[in-house]
Amino acid sequence: MRLSAILFVACCFLQGCNAPQKQEVQSVPSVLDYVDPFIGTGGHVHTFPGATVPFGMVQLSPDGDTKGWDWCSGYHQSDNSLMGFSHTHLSGTGWSDLGDILVMPTTGEVKMVPGSKENPDEGFRSRFNHDNEEASAGYYRVFLKDYAIDAELTTTERVGIHRYTFPKSDAAHVIFDPTHKIFGKTLLSRVSVGKDVVRGYSHSTGWGGERTTYFTAKFSKPFSAVGVYKDGQKLEGQTEAEAEDAKAWVSFETKEGEQIEVKVAISGVSQEGADKNLEVEASGKDFDTVLAEAKAKWEEKLSRIQVTGGTEDQKTIFYTGLYHNFIAPNLWMDVDGKYWALDQKLQADGFANYSTFSLWDTFRATHPLLSIIDQKTTADFANSLIARYHDGNGTMPVWELTGYDNVCMIGYHSVSMINDALAKGVKGIDPEKALEAMIDASLTCKESSSDGACGLNEYIELGYVPSSVDKSVSKTLEYAYNDWCIASLAQKLGKEDIAEKYFKRSENYRNLFQKDKHRFWMKGENGTWHDDVEMNKWDNLLPHYISGNFWAYDYFVPHNVEDLVALKGGTEAFEKDMDAMLANNTPMVGDQHVDISGFIGKYGHGDEPGHHIPYLYNYTDSPWKSQRLINEIRNTMYANAVDGMVNNEDCGQMSAWYIFSSLGFYPLCPGESYYNIGTPLWNEAKIQLEDGNVFTVKANNVSPENIYVKSVTINGKPIDDLKLLHKDVMAGGELVFEMTNEHP
Numbered sequence: 001m002r003l004s005a006i007l008f009v010a011c012c013f014l015q016g017c018n019a020p021q022k023q024e025v026q027s028v029p030s031v032l033d034y035v036d037p038f039i040g041t042g043g044h045v046h047t048f049p050g051a052t053v054p055f056g057m058v059q060l061s062p063d064g065d066t067k068g069w070d071w072c073s074g075y076h077q078s079d080n081s082l083m084g085f086s087h088t089h090l091s092g093t094g095w096s097d098l099g100d101i102l103v104m105p106t107t108g109e110v111k112m113v114p115g116s117k118e119n120p121d122e123g124f125r126s127r128f129n130h131d132n133e134e135a136s137a138g139y140y141r142v143f144l145k146d147y148a149i150d151a152e153l154t155t156t157e158r159v160g161i162h163r164y165t166f167p168k169s170d171a172a173h174v175i176f177d178p179t180h181k182i183f184g185k186t187l188l189s190r191v192s193v194g195k196d197v198v199r200g201y202s203h204s205t206g207w208g209g210e211r212t213t214y215f216t217a218k219f220s221k222p223f224s225a226v227g228v229y230k231d232g233q234k235l236e237g238q239t240e241a242e243a244e245d246a247k248a249w250v251s252f253e254t255k256e257g258e259q260i261e262v263k264v265a266i267s268g269v270s271q272e273g274a275d276k277n278l279e280v281e282a283s284g285k286d287f288d289t290v291l292a293e294a295k296a297k298w299e300e301k302l303s304r305i306q307v308t309g310g311t312e313d314q315k316t317i318f319y320t321g322l323y324h325n326f327i328a329p330n331l332w333m334d335v336d337g338k339y340w341a342l343d344q345k346l347q348a349d350g351f352a353n354y355s356t357f358s359l360w361d362t363f364r365a366t367h368p369l370l371s372i373i374d375q376k377t378t379a380d381f382a383n384s385l386i387a388r389y390h391d392g393n394g395t396m397p398v399w400e401l402t403g404y405d406n407v408c409m410i411g412y413h414s415v416s417m418i419n420d421a422l423a424k425g426v427k428g429i430d431p432e433k434a435l436e437a438m439i440d441a442s443l444t445c446k447e448s449s450s451d452g453a454c455g456l457n458e459y460i461e462l463g464y465v466p467s468s469v470d471k472s473v474s475k476t477l478e479y480a481y482n483d484w485c486i487a488s489l490a491q492k493l494g495k496e497d498i499a500e501k502y503f504k505r506s507e508n509y510r511n512l513f514q515k516d517k518h519r520f521w522m523k524g525e526n527g528t529w530h531d532d533v534e535m536n537k538w539d540n541l542l543p544h545y546i547s548g549n550f551w552a553y554d555y556f557v558p559h560n561v562e563d564l565v566a567l568k569g570g571t572e573a574f575e576k577d578m579d580a581m582l583a584n585n586t587p588m589v590g591d592q593h594v595d596i597s598g599f600i601g602k603y604g605h606g607d608e609p610g611h612h613i614p615y616l617y618n619y620t621d622s623p624w625k626s627q628r629l630i631n632e633i634r635n636t637m638y639a640n641a642v643d644g645m646v647n648n649e650d651c652g653q654m655s656a657w658y659i660f661s662s663l664g665f666y667p668l669c670p671g672e673s674y675y676n677i678g679t680p681l682w683n684e685a686k687i688q689l690e691d692g693n694v695f696t697v698k699a700n701n702v703s704p705e706n707i708y709v710k711s712v713t714i715n716g717k718p719i720d721d722l723k724l725l726h727k728d729v730m731a732g733g734e735l736v737f738e739m740t741n742e743h744p
Helices: 003-015 271-282 287-302 312-325 366-373 375-390 414-423 431-443 456-462 472-492 496-505 508-512 561-567 571-583 613-619 623-636 653-663 726-730
Strands: 061-063 084-086 102-107 133-136 139-144 149-155 159-166 169-177 185-193 197-205 211-219 225-230 233-236 240-243 247-254 258-267 305-308 338-341 344-347 674-677 684-688 694-700 708-714 723-725 734-740
Touching: 061 139, 102 149, 102 159, 102 258, 139 287, 149 287, 159 169, 159 271, 159 287, 169 211, 169 258, 185 225, 185 247, 197 247, 197 271, 211 271, 225 240, 247 258, 258 271, 287 312, 305 312, 305 653, 312 366, 312 653, 366 375, 366 414, 366 653, 366 684, 366 726, 375 414, 375 431, 414 431, 414 472, 431 456, 431 472, 431 496, 456 472, 472 496, 472 508, 561 571, 561 613, 571 613, 571 623, 613 623, 613 674, 623 653, 623 708, 653 684, 674 726, 723 726
Parallel strands: 694 734
Antiparallel strands: 061 084, 084 102, 102 169, 133 139, 139 149, 149 159, 159 258, 169 247, 185 197, 185 240, 197 211, 211 258, 225 233, 225 247, 305 684, 338 344, 674 723, 684 694, 708 734
């Protein structure tokens, strides 16, 4: 039953319905009805099903395991037992950490270790059944079979709210395990138990660096008994412990169906910060109040795009994807403005600080999407990155988690995110301070934790990254695009000397274009081309291209596609090259990188560097081939299922591609002032902009067969170059497609 129908029934119950009126009431679905947080919790997508609010600091979710690639979010659909509910999680990433401050309700004997999946009875772990589990935006519930406890979760931005419905018991407990981590390692933990409050911290190390997470937990009922755990020993009646393995438990006598609520605030700064976060966000509020507020926050965000047409499954894919794009980056700041970054305590001044920047993924479509529908928060994202240089005296991050740059992946894509925001007219960002921080990022070499030496010094000296450096071709091409972003902003600011320097650097991709092969190829420091390699062996490609994805990078010049077409031999040759790549089904041998998946020929949609490729036929005489390819990807790479994407969701990027590509346009080059036209899915889509304008997309005669664009207009004027201007979107224009089942 949909939410709107439930509300109607409740209204009738409270106010009385007029019995003679037999007319059936048509319910109007809410956007929340189309959000399914279980999409992505199976396969290799790595999302979590638990409760959070848009861009919240708390992601309160169940953990079934803390090791293994498919447990990067702590949860996988193959689980049949749970360790408890921790307060921080990553959404869809290919590596992980977090899982801070685990809480678990139990009954019976107090056990202070979680136990194994193979034998849950060893510890406090509980079995569960997916049939007795539910999730929606801002809410999660599961029945813990071993304890007959119904657990419900919701959140504010900084506080996780638990509601546990207990059976009758004289030995009901809630366990606090600050040592729990997904992939990371706890170095020291502390717990302190009062009458109805538990406080403490976890000091840990991992992908998010060395950090401390403080917590304050307030109960709706005082404890009947307490205890702590330290150095492997249970200490009943004691109230404090500090050790590598310090934990706590609190106990109650409960009646059948008795509900106990727990409010758990976290802070990355201090115990006082956790106390303040709890007081400001959750004091005087019960579970139902917080849940209603969380639902309202999600309703407001997700309603910014309203679509009609399509199937119910397609709407579920769309709105769940939009939901995933509002999960990260994550707020990383206490209510008093204090936050932790670059191994120091900082104070936000005039902006809200965020972290969890998976920029190598999200610069492509997630941040451009938010530059349209959430410019206010986008300004905070940009100012958070810029503050790392100006306030923290550091460098803008490559991949930041909890204020720590783990330098995963390559490039300096913070400059892309910021330049795109400024190019799209996002207010509240100082462009002069931004440019200074961007230039610093382009000169600061950071060794990648995933892909070796940065090669930036060689890139500056030689004009390319030599083949002696890991992933040299990928790094050269991404640096060149990043340099274009810097040049673009410098030019807007009238700084012609800087613009000229970086425009020249942005052409460095040409230095790795092997004219005889018509390919971007690896080159040694002495200027000689690398020997030929057998293209059917992953092992030959992995040293030179991210994930061995030669084909994605062979088309990665988003800032100058026209020049790429010319290098490939012109329009006709470029089209044939694309055709050949998409038809190339040559079997590959060797170990395939886990990130390459979702193949159409040698195009792998599961790996982000190629996400612009489906739109490149717009630069040929056959744009209909882009429309056909986009439709194929929408239909085959996304599903309303737990394994509904072909690889890691990556903090929204996989979903952002679908969102744009169902609306009918895409940011092929983030930072440009236009979008490339594709093919729409919906009969109509309305984008509610923050200034009150509404941008409308209409697709006349669209259907599963009518996927080709016969014509397209903006405000009644033809778009002949297949480019939609950003200013027309923000002015609240009307984009109209005429669709057909025929192509030229």
